[in-house]
Amino acid sequence: MQIPGNLRNTLCALLATVALSSGCNNSKTLYNGKIDDANVSYVQTFDNPGYLTSQTMSIEKAEGGSIDLTDNSPYPPDYQIDKVKITKDGKTTEYLSSNATDSAIIQEGQKKFNEYKSRIQEEKPKEDLEFLRNF
Numbered sequence: 586m587q588i589p590g591n592l593r594n595t596l597c598a599l600l601a602t603v604a605l606s607s608g609c610n611n612s613k614t615l616y617n618g619k620i621d622d623a624n625v626s627y628v629q630t631f632d633n634p635g636y637l638t639s640q641t642m643s644i645e646k647a648e649g650g651s652i653d654l655t656d657n658s659p660y661p662p663d664y665q666i667d668k669v670k671i672t673k674d675g676k677t678t679e680y681l682s683s684n685a686t687d688s689a690i691i692q693e694g695q696k697k698f699n700e701y702k703s704r705i706q707e708e709k710p711k712e713d714l715e716f717l718r719n720f
C-alpha cells in the first residue's frame with residue numbers, strides 16, 4: 586500500500602507518541618490517606634518491563650511542613666532511603682544518602698519511612714473494610 590508522504594509522517598509521529606507514552610514510567614499509588622494528623626501518600630514507579638525504579642513516601646502535616654522520603658532503588662529495590670526532602674516555612678532542602686554529612690537525616694528519614702509503611706499496612710485493610718461495608 587502506498588501512503589502519501591504527509592500522511593506517513595503523521596502516522597509515524599502518532600506511533601512514536603504511542604510508543605513513547607507506553608514506554609514511560611508507570612506509577613502506582615499504594616496509599617493515599619490520613620494517618621493521625623498527616624496526609625500520607627506512598628507511590629511506587631516502575632519502568633517499562635515493570636521493575637520498581639523508585640518509591641516515595643510523602644507526609645504532610647496539618648500544622649504545616651512536609652517530608653518526601655525516596656528510595657531510588659537499584660534492582661531489586663532495597664527499601665533503603667536515598668533522599669529526604671524537607672519542606673518547612675516555604676523552603677525545601679534535599680538530603681542524599683550519597684552525602685556522608687547527611688547520614689543523620691537519612692537515618693531518621695529511614696525510621697519515618699519504616700514507621701509509616703507499617704502504619705499503612707495496619708490502616709489500609711481497616712479503611713478498605715470500611716469502604717467495602719459502605720459500598
Ligand SMILES: [Ca+2]
Pocket residue numbers: 656657658659663664665666667
Ligand atoms: Ca535505595
